[in-house]
Amino acid sequence: MASSVAPLLQPRDNFSSVKLLAESPSLDFIPSSYAYFNAHPHDSVASDPQVSIPVIDFSLLSSNNPDQRLQAIRDLGRACQDWGFFMVVNHGIPESLMNAIIDVTNEFFNLAEEEKMGYETKHVLDPIRYGTSFNTSKEQIFLWRDFLKVFVHPDFHCPRSPRVFSELLEEYAKRTRGVARELLGGISQSLGLEEGYIAKLLDFDSGVQIYVANYYPPCPQPELAMGIAPHSDHGLLTLLLQNGVGGLQIQHNGKWVNVNALPNSFLVNTGDHLEIVSNGKYKSILHRAVVNNKTKRISIAMANGPSFDACVAPASPLLTDSHGNQIPGLYAPMKFREYLERQQGNKLDGKSCLDRVKVSICTPQ
Numbered sequence: 001m002a003s004s005v006a007p008l009l010q011p012r013d014n015f016s017s018v019k020l021l022a023e024s025p026s027l028d029f030i031p032s033s034y035a036y037f038n039a040h041p042h043d044s045v046a047s048d049p050q051v052s053i054p055v056i057d058f059s060l061l062s063s064n065n066p067d068q069r070l071q072a073i074r075d076l077g078r079a080c081q082d083w084g085f086f087m088v089v090n091h092g093i094p095e096s097l098m099n100a101i102i103d104v105t106n107e108f109f110n111l112a113e114e115e116k117m118g119y120e121t122k123h124v125l126d127p128i129r130y131g132t133s134f135n136t137s138k139e140q141i142f143l144w145r146d147f148l149k150v151f152v153h154p155d156f157h158c159p160r161s162p163r164v165f166s167e168l169l170e171e172y173a174k175r176t177r178g179v180a181r182e183l184l185g186g187i188s189q190s191l192g193l194e195e196g197y198i199a200k201l202l203d204f205d206s207g208v209q210i211y212v213a214n215y216y217p218p219c220p221q222p223e224l225a226m227g228i229a230p231h232s233d234h235g236l237l238t239l240l241l242q243n244g245v246g247g248l249q250i251q252h253n254g255k256w257v258n259v260n261a262l263p264n265s266f267l268v269n270t271g272d273h274l275e276i277v278s279n280g281k282y283k284s285i286l287h288r289a290v291v292n293n294k295t296k297r298i299s300i301a302m303a304n305g306p307s308f309d310a311c312v313a314p315a316s317p318l319l320t321d322s323h324g325n326q327i328p329g330l331y332a333p334m335k336f337r338e339y340l341e342r343q344q345g346n347k348l349d350g351k352s353c354l355d356r357v358k359v360s361i362c363t364p365q
């Protein structure tokens with residue numbers, strides 16, 4: 001592994017985005033402030049070969065055949081329990097819309113830097129936020145990533161340009177929220193709850209949905225840099241779309257595994273609030289994104305969560321076993337808004353935010 005880092009490159013503060021830095025002429029080495037793997041020597045690289053992740057055929061979840069539907073719910077439950085991650089096919093969202101949202105996202109990042117900087121805001125819950133890395137005020141080592149985060153539900157927001165952005169994003173947000181809701185219904189049933197139980201409990205109809213676009217330019221030293229550091233997502237279900245370029249890795253059985261998406265599919269991961277509401281039966285998945293030296297990668301994560309004011313705690317029917325005995329709740333209740341503020345206001349650090357709501361249980365001797 002090449003570990004040479006040019007010591008005399010300009011400090012990153014001269015660049016408002018990693019896109020600008022990557023476009024600077026003859027950039028052969030990355031500044032040391034981007035050398036993530038030097039600063040985190042214990043973060044291992046992904047193991048090969050790739051393993052096959054669970055695939056959920058979305059059309060079977062709404063099948064008229066009860067056996068098919070039951071099987072789809074079982075598969076969904078198993079994917080959540082064993083992986084916290086699955087690929088969704090046959091979801092019904094037109095390929096043209098998926099391509100269009102990638103294209104318009106690319107156009108946004110191609111806008112003049114000054115225009116994008118108009119969306120560089122101070123507060124993590126501001127409805128439109130453009131930036132680089134994750135939270136530069138808390139980080140010493142920066143991620144090879146620029147981002148745009150937009151709150152699209154319950155109130156819809158969107159940058160003014162590109163001109164077609166708003167129309168496309170509104171439609172895309174609505175369609176992905178529909179898929180997330182149907183998946184959540186199946187997941188609810190896989191836990192032995194009514195189909196609408198989790199959605200009602202967490203007020204999904206007023207739920208927070210965030211469009212998170214990640215822009216990873218080609219990197220001259222991809223073996224040193226990190227696109228997005230290991231983390232789990234807040235919320236319930238994240239639907240991820242990418243521009244046909246891989247880079248996502250998930251942690252499975254203690255190893256980093258590369259995941260590649262089938263064309264026109266979504267990569268879905270379970271979030272911290274699904275772990276909480278299921279009382280730990282379904283764990284939120286730890287994931288990260290690595291970069292490459294050939295092509296830019298764009299990914300769009302649609303994060304679907306509870307309403308801001310929902311106080312999330314383990315679902316009460318899951319706190320009694322089949323003999324009527326009490327099962328301890330493993331997570332302390334917290335309002336979703338507060339959790340979001342804490343998670344977004346710090347640096348990305350694995351599952352540290354979730355760990356703070358975990359209840360320590362003293363087992364009797």
Ligand SMILES: O=C(O)CCC(=O)C(=O)O
Pocket residue numbers: 212214228233240247248249287288289299301
């Ligand atoms: O770019 C990716 O593949 C992952 C992005 C991600 O994890 C996120 O935006 O939360």
Ligand SMILES: [Fe+2]
Pocket residue numbers: 231232233287301
């Ligand atoms: Fe994520």
